[in-house]
Amino acid sequence: MEAVSRPVTAELPIGSDADLSRVRQRVRQAATDLGFGLAQQTKVVTAASELARNTLVHGGGGLMEMTSLDDGHRRGLRLSFVDHGPGIRDVELALTDGYTSGGGLGLGLGGARRLMQHFTIDTTPGQGTTVTVEAWEQGVPTARRGTP
Amino acid sequence: MTVPWPSRPAQVPVLALGDVLLVTLQGELLDTAAEQLQQDIAQRVARSGATGVVIDISGVDIVDSFLGRVLAEIAANARLMAARTVLAGMRPAVAMTLVELGLTLPGLATALDVERALELLSGHPLAAVPSDPGKEDT
Numbered sequence: 001m002e003a004v005s006r007p008v009t010a011e012l013p014i015g016s017d018a019d020l021s022r023v024r025q026r027v028r029q030a031a032t033d034l035g036f037g038l039a040q041q042t043k044v045v046t047a048a049s050e051l052a053r054n055t056l057v058h059g060g061g062g063l064m065e066m067t068s069l070d071d072g073h074r075r076g077l078r079l080s081f082v083d084h085g086p087g088i089r090d091v092e093l094a095l096t097d098g099y100t101s102g103g104g105l106g107l108g109l110g111g112a113r114r115l116m117q118h119f120t121i122d123t124t125p126g127q128g129t130t131v132t133v134e135a136w137e138q139g140v141p142t143a144r145r146g147t148p
Numbered sequence: 149m150t151v152p153w154p155s156r157p158a159q160v161p162v163l164a165l166g167d168v169l170l171v172t173l174q175g176e177l178l179d180t181a182a183e184q185l186q187q188d189i190a191q192r193v194a195r196s197g198a199t200g201v202v203i204d205i206s207g208v209d210i211v212d213s214f215l216g217r218v219l220a221e222i223a224a225n226a227r228l229m230a231a232r233t234v235l236a237g238m239r240p241a242v243a244m245t246l247v248e249l250g251l252t253l254p255g256l257a258t259a260l261d262v263e264r265a266l267e268l269l270s271g272h273p274l275a276a277v278p279s280d281p282g283k284e285d286t
Contacts, residue, residue: 024210039241039244041241042210042241042244042245043241043248045210046210046245050212050249107250111249111250114249115248
């Protein structure tokens with residue numbers, strides 16, 4: 001099912017730890033506005049914090065694009081983290097828990113992938129990395145109608 | 149008490165309660181403030197001879213791997229200086245997120261709130277040690 005995306009609702013610079021804080025606040029606000037529950041808000045904001053820090057630390061800074069989604073049944077949030085840094089040479093390795101090149105715990109990418117429902121990396125060595133994640137509203141499953 | 153921003157990020161006060169240092173984290177904590185706190189606590193433990201550190205995170209709505217690492221390092225620093233650290237008041241949503249993130253902070257003692265953390269540090273010193281082999285009743 002193809003998600004209908006509205007225009008980018010926000011674009012935030014990522015160049016300092018104060019920007020990381022702004023990213024967390026804006027993502028929290030967006031997740032609240034979309035009606036995400038507290039647990040999911042916390043997961044989305046945490047994943048955004050991990051990915052924004054990667055953009056800052058490994059990508060040398062960049063930006064986050066935030067788009068709200070609606071597939072006709074549920075609402076969602078897409079976040080893209082874009083940098084023009086060195087890129088990731090071995091994506092599988094970078095996704096491995098505990099692997100780090102930045103002095104952190106090595107949980108950022110893999111952890112963000114677990115916290116979100118959709119995760120893609122587009123990276124070219126020497127040109128940069130874009131990580132895109134999506135979270136969708138997780139309501140109580142609706143009862144199926146019309147089934148005999 | 150307002151400090152001009154962003155020349156100096158908000159600092160986290162460290163209060164002394166007898167032999168225990170109490171640190172209350174609130175809301176958004178910048179990376180630089182977290183690293184500053186790590187240094188402040190280590191210095192305060194060394195200077196005051198505190199035997200316990202309680203970090204109240206009930207007002208913190210997210211803990212990412214950076215803050216998690218800082219908290220674990222604060223506890224490790226304090227332990228090397230003979231002080232025990234208890235993390236108090238983690239919100240349920242934060243706990244669930246940390247587990248999914250893969251960050252379960254195994255070396256860190258926890259309590260549901262500050263009162264229980266202080267009890268843990270004063271009443272049952274050994275109970276605060278996360279893994280204490282060879283202490284079972286037989």
